[in-house]
Amino acid sequence: MVGQGAREITINRNGSPGFLGWVVGAMVYVAVLSAAGALFAQSVSQRWASSLTGVVTIQVLAAEQPVDAENTITRLGAVLEILRATPGIGHLSILDRKSSLALLQPWLGQELVEKIDLPTMIDLRILGSATLDLDGLRQRLQRRTPGTIVDDHGLWLSRVAALTAAVERGGWLIVLLVGVVAAVSVIFAVLSGLWVNREIVELLHLMGARDGYVAGRFQGYVLAVALPASVIGGSFAIATVMAIAGALHNPGGGLGSGLKFGGLGGLRTLDWVILCAVPFVFAALTLITARVAALVTLRRMV
Amino acid sequence: MSKCATPSARRFFEEANFELAPNTFHFLTGKSGAGKSSLLRMIYLALLPSRGRVTVFDRDTKDLTRAEISETRRRLGIVFQDFRLIEHLSARENVALPLRIAGTREAVIRRHVPELLDWVGLSDQIDALPRTLSGGQQQRVAIARAVIARPALLLADEPTGNVDDRIAFRLLYLFEELHRTGTTVVVATHNDALCGEFQHSRLHISSGRLSRIPGKIPETGTPCRALPGAPDLARD
Known part of the structure; x- marks a missing residue:
């Protein structure tokens, strides 16, 4: 029934989109931006987590000092011995004193660098499927070489995860609230429309129209206003998101340049599909809301 | 009511x-x-x-x-005392309403409505809005609307x-x-x-x-x- 034939119901006689069009357009704009924020937070946290999970860093202090009376094994040697005996470790690389100094030397200068007692860093890659007994490893290392630090980046990652999860939840909450506002606007538009058009509604009833037909007229009106408004609001929002994504992606672009966001600001193809779907979901929401509001009100009216 | x-x-x-x-x-x-x-x-x-x-x-x-x-x-077909034509719809659309409500196919509507408007002598005013019609013409639109669905x-x-x-x-x-x-x-x-x-x-x-x-x-x-x-x- 929707959109067919003549428009018996018009809420703005001059055919302008009016209040409802502006509200829906603005709400869709906000909703797409919020959804983009939520998807961005999710994608970035996943990207960073996947590049850091599976990596454990071990800091060995005073690596050259012996651990036994006979002076045969250094602390580093003892750590490596333990690591080799630990199942689940794939790749292992040592950033020795010389390499660390080479990294620091340009910043601190040759003299100062030689006086620093730097820890030796060991990077471990954990085998994908294997589960490394991190606590057991910590205990064994602590027993043999006290002061050795095992860092699985868990603390940092959990903070990042908590932050991005909050951003993500916040984004979707805004989308939900904006959807509610759009639905309430549609309800008001339909109620005022039923009032303004009450004589036409009565006439349609007298000619044998069922409530579903009358509701269909309101749906037709709301869709004719809400669909273009959604598409326009959504297009502006996606243009905004692309502009921001472009700025983040630009290698010379300041703040974002050092961080790994990936292509198009870190949003994946599926994310873009979701963003493009938001305006249509909103148009469908207004359509359903209009029908329910009209049917409920008509049942009470007569 | x-x-x-x-x-x-x-x-x-x-x-x-x-x-x-x-x-x-x-x-x-x-x-x-x-x-x-x-x-x-x-x-x-x-x-x-x-x-x-x-x-x-x-x-x-x-x-x-x-x-x-x-x-x-x-x-039923009803001719109201005050016609009750929808002001922003043409004579054609007003007359078509009962058929639309009954779910008649558009092709049938497109054929029947001009026929009936011709029958009541309004073939020249098919796309006219009610306010541009005389009282008698509006009345005939109202009558055409009342009878189009063969009540x-x-x-x-x-x-x-x-x-x-x-x-x-x-x-x-x-x-x-x-x-x-x-x-x-x-x-x-x-x-x-x-x-x-x-x-x-x-x-x-x-x-x-x-x-x-x-x-x-x-x-x-x-x-x-x-x-x-x-x-x-x-x-x-």
């Missing part, structure tokens, strides 16, 4: 007992406020009797569900109230033509000249009573005579 019956009208509703046989033609007469419109409103189910019984197409109006009321109304019962409330006698007679010829195709017609009017000219059975409301005055034309309307001086509907 409010009940707006005057005291005499209320009395009429207490004492009326009548039946309209299928395929008959009736005038409904009486002074303003006698209850003509209220009676019609009861037949088209906009008003339920507080006591007594109104049956339409053999169904008690009190027993009808919302959906059945809609179904029943689709078998079993046509109710016309003062269909000649806003036009001069010449046009009024023409409209009555239209109703007679419709009557001959099998429709029961009830025309509420206070125009005695019309009743005198057309000689159909009369239902008269006076002093709160309903009396039935048989017409000279037999009630069951099979084609019984050629129209004298058949009206040229294309001219207004």
